[in-house]
Amino acid sequence: MLGRADSGDALWGEGVGWGEAWPAPAKLNLMLRVVGRRADGYHELQTVFQLIDRCDRLWIDVRDDGRIRRVGDLEGVPEQADLTVRAALALRQASGCALGADIRCEKHLPMGGGLGGGSSDAATTLVALNALWSAGLSEDELAEIALPLGADVPVFIRGRAAWAEGVGERLDPVELPEPWYLVLTPACSVSTKDVFSHPDLTRDSKLITLADFMHGDTVNDCLPVVRREYPEVRSALGLLDPWGGRLTGTGACVFAAFPSESEASAALGRMPAELGGFVARGRNRSPLLDRVAAQTAV
Numbered sequence: 001m002l003g004r005a006d007s008g009d010a011l012w013g014e015g016v017g018w019g020e021a022w023p024a025p026a027k028l029n030l031m032l033r034v035v036g037r038r039a040d041g042y043h044e045l046q047t048v049f050q051l052i053d054r055c056d057r058l059w060i061d062v063r064d065d066g067r068i069r070r071v072g073d074l075e076g077v078p079e080q081a082d083l084t085v086r087a088a089l090a091l092r093q094a095s096g097c098a099l100g101a102d103i104r105c106e107k108h109l110p111m112g113g114g115l116g117g118g119s120s121d122a123a124t125t126l127v128a129l130n131a132l133w134s135a136g137l138s139e140d141e142l143a144e145i146a147l148p149l150g151a152d153v154p155v156f157i158r159g160r161a162a163w164a165e166g167v168g169e170r171l172d173p174v175e176l177p178e179p180w181y182l183v184l185t186p187a188c189s190v191s192t193k194d195v196f197s198h199p200d201l202t203r204d205s206k207l208i209t210l211a212d213f214m215h216g217d218t219v220n221d222c223l224p225v226v227r228r229e230y231p232e233v234r235s236a237l238g239l240l241d242p243w244g245g246r247l248t249g250t251g252a253c254v255f256a257a258f259p260s261e262s263e264a265s266a267a268l269g270r271m272p273a274e275l276g277g278f279v280a281r282g283r284n285r286s287p288l289l290d291r292v293a294a295q296t297a298v
């Protein structure tokens with residue numbers, strides 16, 4: 001898990017030079033309702049995604065020999081299971097492209113944190129290689145390849161804060177306030193699969209509207225199960241009580257919104273030193289959209 005020392009260079013913004021890096025931002029689920037279950041076991045959701053300016057970074061070199069390789073290790077994830085490698089293979093298959101790639105991912109986002117790090121890495125790989133290979137797939141086609149890689153991958157392809165339904169593939173862009181968030185990263189990894197297969201998970205939440213959400217309906221139906229099964233998440237949430245802490249996705253990360261960076265940083269300063277956490281700005285537009293525009297303008 002990443003602690004406080006890991007800070008500034010994972011952000012993007014004015015004056016931050018990305019060089020050749022491709023950004024893979026995190027997301028927060030600002031609310032999450034489980035409204036049904038499909039025949040294949042996947043759950044129908046209503047959720048609101050917002051991006052934050054905390055990113056993994058990828059470097060991708062095109063290879064002429066058609067091989068797709070991961071450069072460097074990712075603890076607990078074999079090369080062929082890595083979502084960046086799987087995304088590249090899926091794009092090569094879909095596009096018929098004969099080129100390959102070396103992919104290096106610098107992780108700043110905790111795994112199993114509900115921040116969608118692996119999903120975002122996959123989306124960035126698809127978008128980057130579509131440009132670098134001149135594969136010519138449309139955004140819709142990329143989103144279609146993205147979904148089998150993970151329910152969270154399409155939102156990162158679209159690169160916009162969104163109201164989402166289905167398993168997260170029916171996306172409507174939304175303009176939201178862009179507050180500062182304090183995100184706490186408890187030292188545990190929550191398995192999305194385990195939460196969704198838990199017998200006590202609420203699976204019949206009533207449908208709400210965007211207006212309901214805007215008026216403060218920010219329930220996360222995974223919270224009761226996660227709070228019970230993961231004491232680290234329970235105690236991190238308790239620390240955010242004064243500011244209305246919320247769980248993102250199936251956790252483990254929890255967050256609270258603040259009107260300014262200084263207020264979010266002050267709250268972070270009051271957290272126990274051993275608890276990982278960071279401050280990031282909510283964003284309605286992904287830096288990936290700008291990075292790919294810069295690439296295609298070359």
Ligand SMILES: C[C@](O)(CO)[C@H](O)COP(=O)(O)OP(=O)(O)OC[C@H]1O[C@@H](n2ccc(N)nc2=O)[C@H](O)[C@@H]1O
Pocket residue numbers: 029032041042043044045047114119149150151152153166167168192193196249250
């Ligand atoms: C919880 C969220 O993060 C909210 O944004 C996502 O719905 C999860 O997306 P994800 O991590 O990309 O999840 P996937 O890799 O597609 O699925 C992991 C496992 O979670 C379960 N799963 C996931 C999403 C969903 N809507 N229903 C499910 O039941 C399935 O058992 C699946 O095997």
Ligand SMILES: Nc1ncnc2c1ncn2[C@@H]1O[C@H](COP(=O)(O)OP(=O)(O)OP(=O)(O)O)[C@@H](O)[C@H]1O
Pocket residue numbers: 074076077081082083084105109110111112113114115116117118119120121150152190192249250251252
């Ligand atoms: N490049 C990658 N980065 C992170 N995880 C990866 C990657 N490739 C494969 N994985 C696997 O995917 C799992 C989920 O990782 P991820 O970081 O997306 O979790 P998450 O933030 O909880 O996701 P979500 O919010 O989408 O449920 C990891 O535990 C890991 O086994």
